[in-house]
Amino acid sequence: MHYPLRDMKTQIGFLFVAVGLFTCGLVHAQEITAFTNVTVLPMDSDRMLEAHTVLIEGDRIVSVGSDVEVPLGAQVIDGTGKFLMPGLAEMHGHIPRPDQPEQYTEDVLFLYVANGITTVRGMLGAPGQLELKQRANNSELIAPTLYLAGPSFNGNSVNSPEQAVAMVHEQVQEGWDLLKVLTGMSKDEFDAMARTAAEEGIRFGGHVPADVGLMHALNMGQETYDHIDGYVEYIRAQDRPEAEVLEEAIALTKEKGGWIVPTMALWEVLFGVIDLEDLRAYDELKYMPPAIVENWFRSVERRQNNPQYDRAAALDLIHTRMRVLRALHEADVRILMGTDSPQLFSVPGFSLRRELERMVDAGMSNYAILHSGTQAVGEYFANEDTFGTISEGARADLLLMDGNPLEDLAHLQELSGVMVRGNWYDRTLLDDHLESIEEAHRSSN
Numbered sequence: 001m002h003y004p005l006r007d008m009k010t011q012i013g014f015l016f017v018a019v020g021l022f023t024c025g026l027v028h029a030q031e032i033t034a035f036t037n038v039t040v041l042p043m044d045s046d047r048m049l050e051a052h053t054v055l056i057e058g059d060r061i062v063s064v065g066s067d068v069e070v071p072l073g074a075q076v077i078d079g080t081g082k083f084l085m086p087g088l089a090e091m092h093g094h095i096p097r098p099d100q101p102e103q104y105t106e107d108v109l110f111l112y113v114a115n116g117i118t119t120v121r122g123m124l125g126a127p128g129q130l131e132l133k134q135r136a137n138n139s140e141l142i143a144p145t146l147y148l149a150g151p152s153f154n155g156n157s158v159n160s161p162e163q164a165v166a167m168v169h170e171q172v173q174e175g176w177d178l179l180k181v182l183t184g185m186s187k188d189e190f191d192a193m194a195r196t197a198a199e200e201g202i203r204f205g206g207h208v209p210a211d212v213g214l215m216h217a218l219n220m221g222q223e224t225y226d227h228i229d230g231y232v233e234y235i236r237a238q239d240r241p242e243a244e245v246l247e248e249a250i251a252l253t254k255e256k257g258g259w260i261v262p263t264m265a266l267w268e269v270l271f272g273v274i275d276l277e278d279l280r281a282y283d284e285l286k287y288m289p290p291a292i293v294e295n296w297f298r299s300v301e302r303r304q305n306n307p308q309y310d311r312a313a314a315l316d317l318i319h320t321r322m323r324v325l326r327a328l329h330e331a332d333v334r335i336l337m338g339t340d341s342p343q344l345f346s347v348p349g350f351s352l353r354r355e356l357e358r359m360v361d362a363g364m365s366n367y368a369i370l371h372s373g374t375q376a377v378g379e380y381f382a383n384e385d386t387f388g389t390i391s392e393g394a395r396a397d398l399l400l401m402d403g404n405p406l407e408d409l410a411h412l413q414e415l416s417g418v419m420v421r422g423n424w425y426d427r428t429l430l431d432d433h434l435e436s437i438e439e440a441h442r443s444s445n
Contacts, residue, residue, distance in 0.1 A: 029248075031057065032071055033075040033077065034054065034075070034077065035056075035079045035397075036077070037079075038054065038079025039052070039083045040085075041083060041094075041390070042064070043085060043086050043374040043388065043390065044368040046406070049066075054398070058394040058396075058422050060395065061391065061394045062392060063392060065390075075424070076328060077417070079400060082391065082401060084399070084401075085390070085398070086375070087119065087144075087379040087399055088118065088119075088366060089121070089337055090349075091336040091338035091373075092227075093121060093338070093341055095109075098127070098132065100127060100130035103440075106341060109136060110437070111287055111347045111350070111437075113420055114212070114349055116418055117144050117352070118142045118421075119147070119397065119398075120192065120417075121149070123226065123278060125149050126151060129148060129196060131396070137421075144420060145385075145420070149180035149379065151171075151180070155179065156184065160224075164185070164193040171325065178203045179197055179220065181208070183207050190211075190220065194221055194222070195220075203223045205223045206226050208225065213233075214231060215252060224258070224259045224261055225253075225258055225261070226261040227261070228260060231324045232317065235324070242320075246327050258333070258334075259333075259336050260325070260333055261265040261337075262338065262355075265346070265351065265357070266323060271399065273314050274312065276297065276300060276301065279297070284346065285345075287350070292342075295297030300345075306350075326363050327366065334382060335376065337376075341354045354411075370409075374387070374389065375388045378394075400415065400417045400419075401416065405435065
């Protein structure tokens with residue numbers, strides 16, 4: 001879900017100073033890098049491999065084992081007492097539009113990486129954004145690997161089935177990775193899009209338009225249901241017990257191979273159930289432009305001060321969403337890690353910390369949560385690349401941590417460094433960049 005800020009370029013263009021974050025200190029992939037004597041969490045199952053060496057050549061893992069020989073001249077990273085796991089993913093992220101300040105875009109991409117997010121599925125494309133994807137994926141700046149949806153299919157962009165067909169063809173030709181569905185399309189328009197997408201071999205996901213409904217979207221091949229969109233609506237439209245209706249929806253989800261991107265924490269903000277004072281206490285707000293943060297506060301204030309705002313109804317919706325996520329998880333429906341950032345109080349990378357808490361509340365184990373951001377994401381993108389596990393041939397996206405996240409997810413905040421496509425960024429470099437971003441925004445106030 002995305003709520004673009006009005007006149008963003010005008011509001012924040014003056015905020016970004018040349019802090020030199022991405023013109024110095026960029027560590028490109030070494031020809032050979034070795035993590036030695038490290039405990040590996042391969043994420044192909046719930047297991048640990050102690051005292052292992054992981055050898056990287058270029059952007060690929062080439063060896064994993066306890067007796068791997070490290071070549072002379074390799075960059076050696078001592079993993080004694082540390083834990084190594086695959087990088088995480090933001091499967092409902094947003095990448096700034098090309099008309100937004102370049103420094104802001106680079107900051108957003110960096111914030112993902114600084115928090116261990118090495119893959120982002122951008123869910124609202126804009127013309128010109130594919131050039132940024134190429135720069136990011138070629139490691140011309142510090143950035144996660146990007147997979148981008150094109151401009152959204154919605155009630156404004158699509159006004160007929162024929163227009164939906166033409167838009168699919170156009171986005172395939174332009175080279176987008178998937179189609180983004182927003183609200184507002186008619187059933188005929190949605191079906192035309194879905195059929196053409198199947199013919200063209202391009203996936204689509206996102207929201208479920210009201211005229212389409214969850215079950216029809218599943219039958220038409222929609223892959224991802226971001227924000228658990230469509231499930232609560234389907235439950236509430238039926239005059240039957242919730243458990244019975246949910247079981248029916250879950251059965252079809254599994255049959256059709258649907259994926260869920262929950263974004264639970266954001267929905268609590270969107271529906272105004274978190275007090276403003278609690279939101280003000282989010283320390284990570286210092287990494288976002290003050291003008292954006294102020295707009296976030298005004299948005300929440302408007303909702304909470306609206307005479308028609310019903311806090312009890314909002315809480316009931318949040319509780320229903322939690323029951324749905326718990327049921328989906330217990331039924332082994334495939335879940336993908338996502339937070340919808342940058343978005344209202346969802347700061348890139350940092351937002352994951354609050355989302356993890358909600359996933360725990362839904363009954364997910366630490367392994368299941370980590371799996372949703374690693375191996376599951378690799379499975380989703382299996383036709384694009386190999387990543388999401390620590391295994392030979394996988395893309396070298398790695399997190400080195402001081403503690404074991406299988407025991408405590410808080411250890412994800414104790415990063416010794418992050419490797420993205422074979423590029424190693426140690427803790428000092430990450431902290432220096434974060435401090436520079438904070439200082440730039442503090443100076444602009």
